Amino acid sequence: xxxxxxxxxxxxxxxxxxxxxxxxxxxxxxxxxxxxxxxxxxxxxxxxxxxxxxxxxxxxxxxxxxxxxxxxxxxxxxxxxxxxxxxxxxxxxxxxxxxxxxxxxxxxxxxxxxxxxxxxxxxxxxxxxxxxxxxxxxxxxxxxxxxxxxxxxxxxxxxxxxxxxxxxxxxxxxxxxxxxxxxxxxxxxxxxxxxxxxxxxxxxxxxxxxxxxxxxxxxxxxxxxxxxxxxxxxxxxxxxxxxxxxxxxxxxxxxxxxxxxxxxxxxxxxxxxxxxxxxxxxxxxxxxxxxxxxxxxxxxxxx
Amino acid sequence: xxxxxxxxxxxxxxxxxxxxxxxxxxxxxxxxxxxxxxxxxxxxxxxxxxxxxxxxxxxxxxxxxxxxxxxxxxxxxxxxxxxxxxxxxxxxxxxxxxxxxxxxxxxxxxxxxxxxxxxxxxxxxxxxxxxxxxxxxxxxxxxxxxxxxxxxxxxxxxxxxxxxxxxxxxxxxxxxxxxxxxxxxxxxxxxxxxxxxxxxxxxxxxxxxxxxxxxxxxxxxxxxxxxxxxxxxxxxxxxxxxxxxxxxxxxxxxxxxxxxxxxxxxxxxxxxxxxxxxxxxxxxxxxxxxxxxxxxxxxxxxxxxxxxxxxxxxxxxxxxxxxxxxxxxxxxxxxxxxxxxxxxxxxxxxxxxxxxxxxxxxxxxxxxxxxxxxxxxxxxxxxxxxxxxxxxxxxxxxxxxxxxxxxxxxxxxxxxxxxxxxxxxxxxxxx
Numbered sequence: 001x002x003x004x005x006x007x008x009x010x011x012x013x014x015x016x017x018x019x020x021x022x023x024x025x026x027x028x029x030x031x032x033x034x035x036x037x038x039x040x041x042x043x044x045x046x047x048x049x050x051x052x053x054x055x056x057x058x059x060x061x062x063x064x065x066x067x068x069x070x071x072x073x074x075x076x077x078x079x080x081x082x083x084x085x086x087x088x089x090x091x092x093x094x095x096x097x098x099x100x101x102x103x104x105x106x107x108x109x110x111x112x113x114x115x116x117x118x119x120x121x122x123x124x125x126x127x128x129x130x131x132x133x134x135x136x137x138x139x140x141x142x143x144x145x146x147x148x149x150x151x152x153x154x155x156x157x158x159x160x161x162x163x164x165x166x167x168x169x170x171x172x173x174x175x176x177x178x179x180x181x182x183x184x185x186x187x188x189x190x191x192x193x194x195x196x197x198x199x200x201x202x203x204x205x206x207x208x209x210x211x212x213x214x215x216x217x218x219x220x221x222x223x224x225x226x227x228x229x230x231x232x233x234x235x236x237x238x239x240x241x242x243x244x245x246x247x248x249x250x251x252x253x254x255x256x257x258x259x260x261x262x263x264x265x266x267x268x269x270x271x272x273x274x275x276x277x278x279x280x281x282x283x284x285x286x287x288x289x290x291x292x293x294x295x296x297x298x299x300x301x302x303x
Numbered sequence: 304x305x306x307x308x309x310x311x312x313x314x315x316x317x318x319x320x321x322x323x324x325x326x327x328x329x330x331x332x333x334x335x336x337x338x339x340x341x342x343x344x345x346x347x348x349x350x351x352x353x354x355x356x357x358x359x360x361x362x363x364x365x366x367x368x369x370x371x372x373x374x375x376x377x378x379x380x381x382x383x384x385x386x387x388x389x390x391x392x393x394x395x396x397x398x399x400x401x402x403x404x405x406x407x408x409x410x411x412x413x414x415x416x417x418x419x420x421x422x423x424x425x426x427x428x429x430x431x432x433x434x435x436x437x438x439x440x441x442x443x444x445x446x447x448x449x450x451x452x453x454x455x456x457x458x459x460x461x462x463x464x465x466x467x468x469x470x471x472x473x474x475x476x477x478x479x480x481x482x483x484x485x486x487x488x489x490x491x492x493x494x495x496x497x498x499x500x501x502x503x504x505x506x507x508x509x510x511x512x513x514x515x516x517x518x519x520x521x522x523x524x525x526x527x528x529x530x531x532x533x534x535x536x537x538x539x540x541x542x543x544x545x546x547x548x549x550x551x552x553x554x555x556x557x558x559x560x561x562x563x564x565x566x567x568x569x570x571x572x573x574x575x576x577x578x579x580x581x582x583x584x585x586x587x588x589x590x591x592x593x594x595x596x597x598x599x600x601x602x603x604x605x606x607x608x609x610x611x612x613x614x615x616x617x618x619x620x621x622x623x624x625x626x627x628x629x630x631x632x633x634x635x636x637x638x639x640x641x642x643x644x645x646x647x648x649x650x651x652x653x654x655x656x657x658x659x660x661x662x663x664x665x666x667x668x669x670x671x672x673x674x675x676x677x678x679x680x681x682x683x684x685x686x687x688x689x690x691x692x693x694x695x696x697x698x699x700x701x702x703x704x705x706x707x708x709x710x711x712x713x714x715x716x717x718x719x720x721x722x723x724x725x726x727x728x729x730x731x732x733x734x
Contacts, residue, residue, distance in 0.1 A: 050680055051720060053380055054401040058724060140549050162547040164698065250493055251544055252694055267373060269684045 044276035053270070066277035076278070078253050079261040082168065086257060087236045087289075090172045090179075094232050095225065097176060098183035103213075105184070106191040117188070121181040128178075132245040135174050136161065161247050164254035171255045175242050179235060183228045190224030191217070226297045230290055237286050258282050333361045333621050334385040336375070339368040341389055341442075341608070344641040345629075352628045359621045379403045379613075386616035387625055389608045390438060392429040397680040398611070399432045405617035406435045414627060421632075421648045425605040425673020432678050438609030439630050440647035442638070445603045445673060446496060446564050447665045448588045449573065454481075454561040463588040465599045467530055470591045474539045477561045483538075489560040490534065491545040492697050495690035496604060497564055501527035503674040504601040505593050509689075510714070514679040515722050517714030519689070519707045526593070528703055532696045542697050552576040555585075564590070566606065567666055571643040587665035589672070602674035607647065645670075681717050688713055 044066055046052075052059035070076045105116050123131070138145045139160035147157055160170040194217065202212050218225075240259035243249055249256035249264070258278060266275030337345050342365030349361045364385065366374050372394065378384045379401055390398065398404050411417050419427065423443055430438040448463075455462050458480060460473025474487035481487070490497050502509060507524035510517060518524070534540045541560070554560065556577055573585060589600035610629060616622045628634060635651035638644060645666060646652055657663040676682055692710040695701040701709065 047720060049720060050397065051400060051724060053376070054403075058720075060723075136546065137549075141543075141547055143549060159543065159547060162542075162544040164700075247546065250694075252691065252698060252700065269681075270376070 040276045040279060043273055044280055046273045048272040048276075049274075050270040052272075059273075062273070066273050067281070069274070070277055070281060075253065075256070075261065079256045079258050082254070082256055083237060083239070083258045085168060086172060086175070086239055087233055090175050090236045090239075091229065091232050093172070094176045094180045094183055094236075095229060098180040098187055098228065099225075101180065101184045102187035102191055103217075105188055117185075120184050123178045124181040128241050128245060131174075131178065136246065139170055162251055164252045167247055167251055167254045171239075171242050171246060174246065175236070175239060178242070179232065183232055186228050186231075187221070187224060190221050193224075194220045222300060223297065226293060226300070230293045233289055233293065234286055237282065237289070258285075330619065330621060331359050333359065333387060333619070333625050334364065335361055335625065336364045336366055336371075336385040336388040338366050338371045338389055338608075340642055341644065342366060344638070347641055348629065348634055348637065351634075352625060355628070356621065356624060359624070361625060376401075382615075384613040384615065386619050386622040387610060387612055389441060390611045392426070392440075392605060392607055392609060393676060393682060395430055395438055395609060395611070396432050396678040396682065399437055400680040403614055404437045405612045405614050406437060407439065407612065408436050410623050411436060416627070417630070421650050423605075423647060423649070423670045423673065425602075425670070425675060426607055426647050428673075429605045429675045430609050438611040439626060441608050441610045441629065442635070442642075442644035443647045443670055444566050444568075444606035444608075444645065445666065445669050446500060446566055446606075447590060447603065447669050448562050449555075449565055449569060450562040450586060450588065451555070451558065451584055452586050453584045454558060458561075464591040466591050466594050466597075468594070471530075471534075471539075474534070474562075475537070478537075478539050481558070481561070485558055486541045486560045487539040488534065488562040488564075489543075489548065489551075489554075490531075490540045490564070491548060492535070492542055492694045493544045493690050495686040495693075498528060498531050498693045499676070499686060499689060500564075500590065500601075500603055500674075501531050503604075503676075504590070504597065506597075508677070509685070510677045510679065510718075513725065514677050515718060515725065517685070517711040517718070519692070519710045519714065520704075525703065525707060528693065528696070528707065530593075532693065532703060535697045556581055567645045567663075568643060570660075570662055570666075587662045589665050589669045600669055600672050602672045603669050605673040605675050607645075679718070679721060681721065684717055685714050688717075 045061060045063055046059050047062050047066070048059045101116070101120050105113050105120070137143075141147060141157050141159040141162065144160070146160065147155075150158070158166055160166050198216050198220070199212060202216050207215065238259050239257045240263065243255040243257055243260050244263070247255045249260050259282065262275050262278040262282065265271045265278060335345075336342070342363065346363050349363060352361060353359060372391075375384070375388065375390075375394075375398070379398075384403065395404075417439070422440055426440040426443045427436075430436055430440065454477055455473065458473055458476035460476040461469040462473060464470035464473055477487040478485070499509070502524045505523040505527040507521050507527060508518055509524070535542050548554065551563070552573065555563065555573075570587075574582070577585065590603050592599050592601035610626045612619070612622050612626060629638070630648075632646070632648055632651040632654060635646040635648055636654035639646050639651070639655050639657070645657070645663075646655070652658055652667065657667070676686070679685075688710060692701075692706040695706045695709075696703050
């Protein structure tokens, strides 16, 4: 079989056996992944909606019409802007907090490392609905903890989730809190892979803590950081649950992400064609961004 | 033909879903879906029905309200709808467009017990689409004013308000006494029902007669919006969203607001959640009208739920018997005792304590003045967009006229498919 790489040591018979062994998994992938994706792509070229559920003859082939409509839709641009804001602010913030936490957990000075690790990782595995109840209470304009603390410093009442100016900030804060633990675990693994001898050498040369961080830790951690960066960026591009449970995209669509808009169009209003076009637009965006980050990593590796 | 290829794709998609199989209805089994609390309590009525119809079994499936709409739609696509279901009034046109429901007119003509006049007219009307009756009102729901009697009395304002001007005057007086941190009325800015009710009161139709385009720039709707948004500008209502209201009952009790526009379920909730010393200090009143000429009370929404029979069960006699049974005044009265849902028939009210309850009287009066929303499947999407337009004005991100123009443009876009289908139908009808 031509698909088997030449340097493979297997005989043609073995290769055939390999295909048979792979067949169930490949079949499942084709059935549950490839087919739906192709169906989704076809769907995005139609205006399949509620009326078409009643009678398929009510669906029209619109070509790239759904995509053209997206470009003219102010709501799409609003959601796109929000999503970029989430990625641009939430991504780096998550990485920064995770890096800080990872250094703390990894530091030889810190006691109770296991405890810290558990505390930092807990938000990742906590059910979002429970998290939402607590955070909504924290954000409450009149009785919430945040406003009571700020009130001590004379800051006037802020309607965190109810005001368009603050709602996105509130969602970013919650998302960072929820996602940094995962990055932290990855970064800790990266930190532990850095040989202790390098630090010893640096200390002998009289490097300060800051210099060790800049010239030893960060350069060696770079591949891990880029990997964590890609994961976080993709996560923020697809952010859905946090605005869905906290604000439903409001107020005034200030927290509407692309994924949430897709859900609303698809499952609230049943504009399936439109929602499918949104899905593929989001896919293209994530693909482009990830390619950029991975390209960055390759260039790094070649140096 | 280009049109053909896409039909094939769509048909293939549907085929995959429909393959789950159409079930032949069993004449002795009625599958009934009811939502939330209704779904829980209706089980209490089933034994009596089964006693009266030996051999027939009712299978009640309780579905949470939040999942109800989605579940019914997917059931329809997968050919797995129940025989009988509860359906929110505003969903009826959507399920009619899906061709999911069985028409009830023939059954009704053969059942003289359904004195049409016994039902609250507005509730009945919300089940009639294109001249055909698709559902029977099971219980009714509308919005009236709940208010603090002490705060209203202290303000000395005209009460109960018969016109918008009187309501506004009383609100201003309450606000004057309450100060900056207290408000006359609670109107969460992300809710569409209040602005839409005001629009209907002013005579607005929301859409043009055939439901082809938005009619929000109509002077009548504009007038209602101007009145509504000015309540926020004058600080009579706080610009909060529904998620910013932590505990309605507690905030009502502490006097954060003196009035709220809400539905019958809160009769029971206010009784249950407000402390004993508050119980003598709240009451209800019908909604005011725009002016004296419009007649009192002003209209409110025809909400509530209906009982429908799905298309595949159109010939299913036991399904119809169940609908008939649940609609009988005696069962409606019993259902009220179980759930607190207001019966849709006047003769059922007479069998309960409702007629003696002064707080229910406002609902009774209001139920005589109901208005229906436009019967288009896109309605939910349209009213959600109305709430957004209102919020834009309240937050000052758009002027009233800008917001209404943008609203009309968006609604026209939502109705594009409907216009296409209407035109195509008209084209086919022509020789």
